[in-house]
Amino acid sequence: MNQRLVRSAGSRAWALGLIVTGCLAAASLALAAQPAPALRAPSTASDPIGALLAQQEAQSPQKALPMVIGLKLGESAARSRFMVELSDPVDVRVFTLTSPNRVVIDMPEVLWRLPSEARPSGKGAVKSYRYGLFRKGNSRFVVELNTPVAVGKTQMLPPEGGSGFRLVVDLTATTAAEFLAHGGWPKDIPNAVAALDGAGTPQLAGRGGKRVIVVDAGHGGIDPGTHGQSGLVEKDLVLSVAKELKSALEATGHYRVQLTRDTDVFIPLRQRVNIARAAHGDLFVSLHADSNDHREVRGASVYTLSDDASDREAAKLAEKENMSDIIAGVDLTGENNPVASILIDLVQRDTINRSVRFAETVIGALPAVTMVRPSSPHRGAGFAVLKAPDVPAVLIELGYLTNTQDEQVMATEAWRKHVAQNIASSIDKHFSGELGLSPRQAASP
Numbered sequence: 001m002n003q004r005l006v007r008s009a010g011s012r013a014w015a016l017g018l019i020v021t022g023c024l025a026a027a028s029l030a031l032a033a034q035p036a037p038a039l040r041a042p043s044t045a046s047d048p049i050g051a052l053l054a055q056q057e058a059q060s061p062q063k064a065l066p067m068v069i070g071l072k073l074g075e076s077a078a079r080s081r082f083m084v085e086l087s088d089p090v091d092v093r094v095f096t097l098t099s100p101n102r103v104v105i106d107m108p109e110v111l112w113r114l115p116s117e118a119r120p121s122g123k124g125a126v127k128s129y130r131y132g133l134f135r136k137g138n139s140r141f142v143v144e145l146n147t148p149v150a151v152g153k154t155q156m157l158p159p160e161g162g163s164g165f166r167l168v169v170d171l172t173a174t175t176a177a178e179f180l181a182h183g184g185w186p187k188d189i190p191n192a193v194a195a196l197d198g199a200g201t202p203q204l205a206g207r208g209g210k211r212v213i214v215v216d217a218g219h220g221g222i223d224p225g226t227h228g229q230s231g232l233v234e235k236d237l238v239l240s241v242a243k244e245l246k247s248a249l250e251a252t253g254h255y256r257v258q259l260t261r262d263t264d265v266f267i268p269l270r271q272r273v274n275i276a277r278a279a280h281g282d283l284f285v286s287l288h289a290d291s292n293d294h295r296e297v298r299g300a301s302v303y304t305l306s307d308d309a310s311d312r313e314a315a316k317l318a319e320k321e322n323m324s325d326i327i328a329g330v331d332l333t334g335e336n337n338p339v340a341s342i343l344i345d346l347v348q349r350d351t352i353n354r355s356v357r358f359a360e361t362v363i364g365a366l367p368a369v370t371m372v373r374p375s376s377p378h379r380g381a382g383f384a385v386l387k388a389p390d391v392p393a394v395l396i397e398l399g400y401l402t403n404t405q406d407e408q409v410m411a412t413e414a415w416r417k418h419v420a421q422n423i424a425s426s427i428d429k430h431f432s433g434e435l436g437l438s439p440r441q442a443a444s445p
Contacts, residue, residue, distance in 0.1 A: 066090050067111045069164060073118040073126065080125045080149070084141070084167040086110070089156050092167060098183040101148055105141040105169060109133060125149050125171055132222035134266050140222050143171070148179030211431060213249055214258045214276040216286040216385065217242035218395075221266030226291040228401035232411050235264065238287040241398065244420035245285070252428065269384045276391045283358065283427065284393035286385050289410065291402045298403035299373035300366050302359040303395040305352055305387065306380030354392040362396065362426045369418040370399065371406065396423070 070085030082105075093106040112131060120126040127144040134140035152170035159165060217239040219225035225234030239261070246257040258279045260272045267275075276284040290301070356378075363377050386393040398419065399406035409415045 065109055065111050067113045068131075069113050069115075071114055071118055073120060075121055075124040075126065077124075078172060079152075080120075080171045082129075082141075082143070082167075082169045082171075084169075085163055086165045086167065089165045090167075092154060092156070093186065094151050094154050094169060095186055096149075096151065096179065096183045097185075098180055101145040101179060101183075103143040103145065103149065103151060103169075103171060105143075105167075106134070107139050107141070109137050110139045112139075122146070125173065130222055130224075132224070132266070133264060134222050136265060140266075142222065148174050148176050150174040150178065150182075210254060210256045211282040212258060212279050213255050213427060214260065214279055214281040214284045214391070215242045215245050215249075216260040216272050216276075216284065218286055218288040218385075219266075220261050220264055223266055226289055226401045228407040228411075229404060230407060230411065232401060232407055234289040234401060237289055237401075237410055237416075238398070239264070241287050241416050241420055244416050245287075245423055248421045248424035249427065252424065254428065254431075272385050273388045276393070277388050281388075281391045283430070284386070284388065284391045285423065285427075286383075286393065286395040288395060288397050290397040290400045292400055293402075295400075295402050295404070297373075298400050298406045299371040299377070300399050301373045301377045301379055301397045302362050303379050303381055303383060303386070303397070304355045304359050305383060305393065351388075351390060351392055355386075355394055358392060358426070358430045359394045361430045362394065362423060365422050365426045365429070366419070369422045370409070370415065 066086050066088040068084060068086055070083075072081075072083040072085075074081040074083070090107045090110065094103065095106075096103050120128060125145055125147045127146045129141065129143045131141040132139065149171040150173075152172055154170075155166075155168040157166040157168060217235070219235040220239070221235075223235070225238075227233055242259055243262070246259060249255045249257050258275065258281065260275050261267050272286075359378050363372065366372050383395050386395060399410050401407050401410070
């Protein structure tokens with residue numbers, strides 16, 4: 001079921017010429033219709049093509065990246081067809097994964113410049129889809145399925161009638177047995193999960209006599225997390241706060257800070273844990289923004305690891321966050337259930353106790369700079385990202401993007417700076433302890 005398309009002939013100059021002369025209006029519409037990325041100033045360039053090319057050159061001065069400039073989804077009882085329009089032809093690999101059933105389309109890194117998104121009806125084979133940067137040099141398009149499908153012949157059609165290059169992927173109905181028989185990673189990738197763990201791992205901070213704080217910006221790349229009503233995206237928000245927290249901690253001179261990601265890239269949950277352990281982290285702080293069907297719910301909360309969720313909402317949130325790898329198309333075949341095996345044995349109890357102590361410190365400090373949930377702000381659940389047995393860890397939900405008041409304040413630079421500084425001060429207090437000990441002494445069990 002795996003297909004690989006040979007890169008079609010065609011020059012970049014011809015393709016860009018076609019866009020400028022035949023698609024200027026469409027490109028202008030794309031730039032205007034696409035909301036400005038959260039936490040970034042919107043572009044005011046009068047030349048949309050020039051703005052796109054300038055952005056390409058800024059990201060990759062040696063070689064401009066191909067652009068995805070259109071996406072169509074056709075649905076019928078017998079077939080679902082994705083047609084992806086690109087500025088250039090690209091190599092593509094298509095395969096399927098099970099549990100849950102997904103179709104994965106891998107391609108080189110591209111810029112996504114879609115004027116609009118074709119939403120599935122929900123009645124056909126396609127349940128939903130996601131796209132984005134999977135890791136450096138690799139973009140990914142993941143289709144979640146309602147029913148099993150077979151992937152038909154994948155085609156890269158040449159420009160025609162004013163369009164760019166078109167990638168066509170047909171999905172036709174098949175049996176569950178057939179889907180299961182053909183599902184799985186391509187055979188030339190013997191250990192896909194291991195390959196992920198070695199890709200794009202940031203350089204680890206050395207200890208050098210200082211405490212090592214690992215700051216984890218949740219989600220990223222193909223996994224955007226929660227969306228606010230104004231367009232604020234969780235992955236952008238938490239990355240911004242993570243960078244502010246890094247700056248605040250480093251300014252004290254007490255810490256070395258390791259970010260699990262410093263760009264908009266997807267990092268598997270297990271790799272985030274491995275980064276913390278490889279860095280010999282003294283503390284792991286994972287940053288997220290919450291969502292709730294009840295939009296009146298607002299305020300920050302702090303989670304620590306527990307095999308029993310503190311309440312139904314905590315259990316539901318942990319389940320959603322632990323789905324991050326599945327959303328991004330990571331093959332978890334042969335992996336242990338991250339929640340079921342999260343507490344290895346009673347030896348972890350000391351690490352969990354230190355995590356709880358830091359959580360209580362943060363909860364005591366946050367009300368000075370932001371709204372905190374009035375009831376049960378400290379919660380426990382089986383978050384896979386907190387399962388390192390030897391690194392104290394917390395997950396901070398900064399607020400609710402589904403609440404307009406929370407979203408409004410979280411979108412401001414002043415709020416992000418104040419919250420980051422507050423968390424940094426809490427880390428100082430945590431390691432200093434309540435007995436006036438030095439940070440190094442207080443952190444020793």
